Amino acid sequence: MPTSYRHLHLATDSHQVLWVTLEVQGEVSNLLTSDVLDELQHVANVARAQRPRGLILSSGKPSGFIAGIDLKRFSEFNTSAAALAFSTQGQRVCQLFADLPFPTLALIDGFCVGGGLELALALKYRVASNRPATRLGLPEVKLGIHPGFGGSVRSVATLGIFKAMKLMLSGELISAAQARAIGLVDACVDPEQLRDTSLHTLLKAPRYRRPPWYLRILNVFTPARQLIGLKLRHDLAQHTPEAHYPAPYALLQLWETHGGNRNAMFAAEAASVAALVTSPTAQQLVRVFFLQNRLKALGNPANCSAQHVHIVGAGTMGSDIAAWCTQRGLQVSVQNHTADTHDANIATADVIIEAITENRAAKQQLFIALERQAKPDALLLSNTSSIPIEDIASGLREPQRLLGLHFCSPLFNMPLVEIAYDAHAYDHSLLLRVLAFARRLDKLPLPLQSSPGFLVTRLLMPYLLEGIRLQQQGIPAAIIDQAARDFGMQLGPLELADTIGLDVCQHIGDTLARKSQLDVPLTLYHKVKAGKLGKKSGEGFYRYRNGKILQTERATWNGNLALLQSKLLAPLRQEARECLVQKIVEDADLLDAAMIFGAGFPAFRGSILHDPQV
Template structure:
């Protein structure tokens, strides 16, 4: 291919590089300055506007053959810059801010010459809306390339005419599914549904493929005629009804209105895309300024804050790169930790005194591989990386050693003393204890500063948080290496002090014990769980306790001094061997993995009152945890409780929720 020459430079660009090669193809490379990720903010859009204006001028003179949009980073465009969203405080302001980029995308669509998007890495949200305005989209097949609309997770839907362009390109069913599920599609899946037109094996083929697409004047045909039939009145109404039904099965409309407003928009205006284009902004603006969207954006920032707990990986001989993990204890938790490390690309050896337990642990891991990994080749490779190791032969080679055995102090102390001398230099030594003090476990170690806590939550594959426990004796370097390990297995690390219950169990336990007290006072179990779900919890507290195991909940309650001194329902059920889902009966009887509930409806006001009583102990304990600096600050309390317990994300976290409630009461009183 010809060398690129800056025949027509735009000298003031900071976030884009613009050039025209000897074949008169214009190249716009997005490489946002001082940012690790490309996102669409005010300046990048203004600079893209200048590039489009230049191409408009030159195409009018016959001086360019086409325009190619590429990225200079490892991602294409991760979406809009949500840092700028906070200034959009009124619906009118939202409409005013949206007008220029909406016009810009229309101009890209109307350029006289072909516009080609060459996609490597994440192409999400506003980035996908931009490429849908292009004539032709090429993506590489590399593992890191993903395409999708994550907007509903932020309480909005695509607002740069992505709704109509995706429907035009992929058809109503595919486009609406992509927007409603917020799914990240692999390149081949994105091509199959019509969001991408062409694939190349690697990023190295993108430039050549884009050049050919320009020279051949490629133009996407869009959705097929039979897909477009779904836009017709009766079919569209039926489709909208099915989408509404499926969405209601996942989320409540009063908690997450965005997907329901998107379905309304499609049902009312999807038959005429010009109408839908106009109405998109009208429906989008109130969502953007809503409390739900503001709180969900806060949750996104909290997730980014947790990921930043791990230090930037240093380069050179001393870099810590965890590749091998050794887990001691093949129970449910230990087996799941080992298997999850394997799913994340590592090798994991699993040690246990019981041969039978070890076999169960390996079988459990293989079930996870079938669920999480695509294709037999990847599953077979994972099976080979999960090693049964009854003698602990692999321990001296491990980069991370995690103990997940019985919660008995003397047993743990004995184990750590026996393995300390076998560890390789620089390996992380961790305990998954949920109730014992790290300082006590570390007694007797030659180097107690080496021990940290890695507290996983059950089920390990689903819950994104890991508490990284810093004991009084733990060295900072070891804590940071533990955080690096947590991010390497695609989890979020939360550094917590070594106090009873750490953060998550400490905050969750009073809420659970309050639900037991409410049950003992005569409140029906269904009413208690419905109240919590109406508040926004992923499941009710009694069902949750049954899922976790009533023996574990009782142990945590006693450890934290929360269980009533006199006999109570929880301890009684434990004594009777009714431990919840795992034994088939607890607060509920369980059949086929589901709790058997009695049908019952309650007044919304009653449920709200009961929810306030249930949540009060949780909110109180969250404040105490903040004041006692269990974690570094209040934002991290909110992050830990959201990602560790599933606390209603649309409420922005327990501390944020209480502050919001207090502010509203003050405003009413004034």
């Protein structure tokens, strides 16, 4: 073997086991590129010739095993031919390792995802550490593609069709313990036992575990694959429209057609990925991936020393925040809105979050009381969604202490938190602490200048009110909401209004209208006056029973759907441009991130500003 590689370190131990350590130069994580694959191919060929007793592939990076392909080079795949060549190269390297005539093992500590897991599946055994940072999965569908290094074949052969498809179609990452439970890894051990267990497993070379015989038969017979595919396709369509996200459907199609023939499946997998890579959906989803990473990089959870979070306001949002913080291992205390009552937890809390009703005066009085009782270095945060932070902080001795921490709703579904600051009076060191706290909560922080409605609420309200205005003009509510969902929005504007509460919508609309050109439709006032507040009262734009919309007669409308979608989203687009002019957020990319991660704007469209259909 050559004395050195650029990205690999080789060593043979006393048992004649070859240890191959991957440490990609110039990267924080191990990422697969053509150069890295070339070196892996060379090692596999030389190892075949030299016949060690076994081979263990591990990582020299603290972040994990392999974090998939290098998405920074995704733009290089500007033709299907380039993508096909890369996928074929990855398949070839994986097959070389799969064909080695001696035991092989992947030692997994940290992330093992995408192409990294596909390579691990090509080895005979996999041993993973049980530390929380160890996560395994095939998340390619979230990038608009599917496994392309043979993972669609080997995952089914290892797990059986149902477990494999669940892993691939969801794109979710699982823990090492979960991976052990489904048969994805052979052992899940403490980090300090990882090397010894890996070596012991390799030398013992236990019999390869395969899925039950009946699952293997299902994979062989075409009629069985077609029936299973029909069921999986139906389930998938309930939440992932094929017109918007074609990759999971392409994966199902290639398995239904070629699942019984490994060689044909490999070829079809590479061709399918090559076609998907150049699609607008994949290009946009990769852009969204980098937007997400940009937000993550804004705060370092390791810099957060907070242990005790005190929440004032025990309503829906306050309770949700408390539950979320508790799940992240923080000590949490909660009190009702009683600004004049001393609570011992206020004096000991590291972070105090206000989550009371949207009333400026009430929030002002509360924070005056909190400032007197809180520790000097405690973070004072408001979950307001519409009131400028400087207005709430106007009565404080140190107004720069107060920052906004708006959890986008629903909190358990939306990863974004808006961190609002007064551009004329804020402490940058405090802002950094809040960014770190947000990352400690596994949220995506977005710093922005304080203004009425901040960013997400300010952008959503014109969309919501335009939907109400169109309904006021005679277009059925169901038609309006369906048009929005067909565009890709998670909720139509009228569904969203009913969910928020029409009284809340009216209050926010009035608040924003005082400092903008926003026009609140009369229909909204009439419904609130009549007590029709939406889901919480049982009736709004729809009627509800136990929180579910009651089915009504099928609505009919003969208008132009594309024009309706354009009308719905035009006010949102205009408001987005105005926010950029006012520098509410740093740039258009962060504005897009706010809409995608905080408002449910369809990720496959990428940008409210750039999409030609808006």
